[in-house]
Amino acid sequence: MNAGGKVLIIDDEIGPRESLRMIIKDRYAVKTAPNAVEGLKLLSDEEFSVILLDLRMPHMDGITALQEIKKICPDTEVLIVTAYASVDTARKAIQYGAFDYLMKPFDKNDVIKVVEKGMDKRSRTRELKKEHTELRELIDERTKELMITERMRKELFENANDGIIIMNADAVIMDLNQRACELLGYGKDELKGERISSFETGESRYLWKERVAKLLQGEQLLFETEHYTKSGSKVFIEISARAIEADGRKIIQSFHRDITEKKRLQAQLFHSQKMESIGTLAGGLAHDFNNILTAILGHTDMILATEELSEDTMKSLEVIESSARHASQVVAQLLSFARRGNNEFSPVHINGIIENTLSMVSKLVLPRILIRKNLDDALPAVAGNATQIGQVVMNLIINAKDAMPAGGEIEISTGVVDINPARMGTLQNVPEFREGKFVFLCIADTGPGIPEEHLPHIFEPFYTTKEKGKGTGLGLAASYGIAKNHGGEITVSSKEGFGTVFTLYIPVPE
Ligand SMILES: Nc1ncnc2c1ncn2[C@@H]1O[C@H](COP(=O)(O)OP(=O)(O)OP(=O)(O)O)[C@@H](O)[C@H]1O
Ligand SMILES: [Mg+2]
Known part of the structure; x- marks a missing residue:
């Protein structure tokens, strides 16, 4: 065998x-x-x-x-x-x-x-x-597959458009992708180990405890919040988060989307809609008042023209007349805001308008205030109404003077600027800014500046911080209406303690 x-x-x-x-x-x-x-x-x-x-x-x-x-x-x-x-x-x-x-x-x-x-x-x-060889081949194959999966996962994680943050059950950052780092402005190593709540602005840092509790109970959350970045600026974030189980423990997976631009556009839209509706209301009101005032002034004049009036009656009539004229000025400002003023446009030179206005107001502002001019000699003419633009210059200079009762400096400058989409985000309070070439007129003061919470309201009619009888809150509203009427814009940039800059933009005809 x-x-x-x-x-x-x-x-x-x-x-x-x-x-x-x-x-x-x-x-x-x-x-x-x-x-x-x-x-x-x-x-x-x-x-x-x-x-x-x-x-x-x-x-x-x-x-x-x-x-x-x-x-x-x-x-x-x-x-x-x-x-x-x-x-x-x-x-x-x-x-x-x-x-x-x-x-x-x-x-x-x-x-x-x-x-x-x-x-x-x-x-x-x-x-x-x-068997050993077969096993090795299998392991090699699996390793290769795993490497591919891992590479894909990394690719998805690292190059995602949204920030992705992985946190433990105490909301401490364990891992995060590149986009999440960009959103906060820090490096990866600086962020690992940090609590997500420490980046929240204001009260919302205290909300994370409750959020985490909900997440750990299996709830999925979608909310908007605001984070501080390394540079101290703020970024609006939409967060979508849920808890997942990994290696027997719960971790929080949270997706962060930058919605700053969306918020800005929403705010712009809201602001311009609000100004539009206030304008309609104020315009209607001012129009009716104008008729009433015309009647009052006309009849007062008529009576004043008659001879046999006692001195007391005369004085009363004069008070009526001056009050009615003052009311007319208020109405005129309101009409400017509502863009119902004089709409006759002709080529105007902004530098000339500034000089004219200055000659009228210089007695008013001097001697405590130093006015500096930095006017562009080559400024092109724009299509406009000299009286209205003059009114804007006057309103802005008077505001600056009022802001500096103890004296200070006002700098008036003009120039030409090309507005492009890249710059728009950097300009504050600029609803619907169009692209194109604009003449700008800038009035900067060294006053106390405007508190951040006042800024969104200063162009609204009757918004004033001045004491009763001192201001009606119509100067900027009228200036806003005039800017709009010219197809332009008026912007403000101010920081408490660092002065205020108002800029009027009027389009340069093509
Ligand atoms: N240059 C400035 N510096 C500081 N605050 C300013 C400046 N310009 C305007 N403001 C603020 O904006 C508010 C609104 O200004 P606006 O010109 O519309 O009204 P007003 O000056 O109060 O009243 P009016 O112009 O009708 O007499 C002011 O009350 C003031 O609080
Ligand atoms: Mg004013």
């Missing part, structure tokens, strides 16, 4: 070589070699499962032969055949990769058993090797 597998016997003595061959030839295909050199030669052409190797041979000793065999065919099992005298060397051979040794003289059954053992070992090793 041939059990399969090939055996090579290498022995220089014919006796043991042949007896071994006789013992195993019925079970396995057997070849023999009279020395190691011959045996090694055979190995280059044929594959043997087991080699029986004599330890002591001329030309090449058994240990060297064993090492050579293992180099050529590492899977072949080598069985050392030895006499009792070399049993130590045989043991050493095992360290070099032989699987067992056989002592001369042999017992037939021992030989068969040990050769079988070698055969078994070899087939197990082969199987193991095969």
Whole structure:
């Protein structure tokens, strides 16, 4: 019976070589070699499962032969055949990769058993090797897949348009993407470990406790908030957050979207709609009042023209007349705001209008106030109404003077500016600013500035901080209406303690 597998016997003595061959030839295909050199030669052409190797041979000793065999065919099992005298060397051979040794003289059954053992070992090793290779291939494949998934995840995470922040259950930042860093203006390492609430403005920093509690209960949240950036500016953020479970603990995943621009546009729209509706109301009112005042003034004049009036009546009539004239001025400002004034336009030179207005008001503002001019000589003419523009200059200079009762400086400058979309975001209070070329007229003062909370209201009619009887709150409203009437804008930039700058923009005709 041939059990399969090939055996090579290498022995220089014919006796043991042949007896071994006789013992195993019925079970396995057997070849023999009279020395190691011959045996090694055979190995280059044929594959043997087991080699029986004599330890002591001329030309090449058994240990060297064993090492050579293992180099050529590492899977072949080598069985050392030895006499009792070399049993130590045989043991050493095992360290070099032989699987067992056989002592001369042999017992037939021992030989068969040990050769079988070698055969078994070899087939197990082969199987193991095969499994190992398959496993390695599988691991390689999975690693590659994982690398691709990881790269994709990183790509999605890092290059997302929204900021993504991963927080622990205490709302402490664990990880975040590039966009989230940009939104806050910090580097990644500066943000890791920080509490998200520390970037909130105002009261909303105290809301995170409640938000986290809701998130951990499984609620998904969508809300708007405002964050401070590293530079101290504020950014409006829309946050969409939820808690997810990872490695048995809950973490918060939160998406942050910059909505500053959206908010700005909303505010602009709201502001211009509000001004529009107040304008309609004020315009209607002023129009009716104008008619009433015309009647009062007309009749007062008529009575004043008659001769037989007592002195007291005369005085009363004069008070009526001057009050009615004052009321007319208020109505005129209101009409300017409502853009119902005189709409006759002709080419006008802003520098000339400034000089004219200054000659009228200089007595009023001097001596405590220094007026500096920085007028652009090459200013193009614009289509406008000189009286209305003069009124704006007057209103702005008087406001600046009123803001500096103890004195200060007013700088008046003019120039031409190209408004492009990139600049629009930087201009404050600029609803619906059109693109194009504008002549600007800038009036800057060194007064106390306007508190931030007043800024959104100063162009509204009757908004005044001056005491009763001092201001009607119509100067800026009228200026606003006039700017609009000219297809232009009026903007303000002011910081408490740093003065105020008003700029009137009038489009340059193409
Ligand atoms: N240059 C300035 N510096 C500081 N605050 C200003 C300045 N200009 C305007 N303001 C503020 O804006 C408010 C509105 O100005 P506006 O000219 O419309 O009204 P007013 O000056 O109060 O009254 P009126 O102009 O009708 O006499 C002022 O009351 C003041 O609080
Ligand atoms: Mg005023």
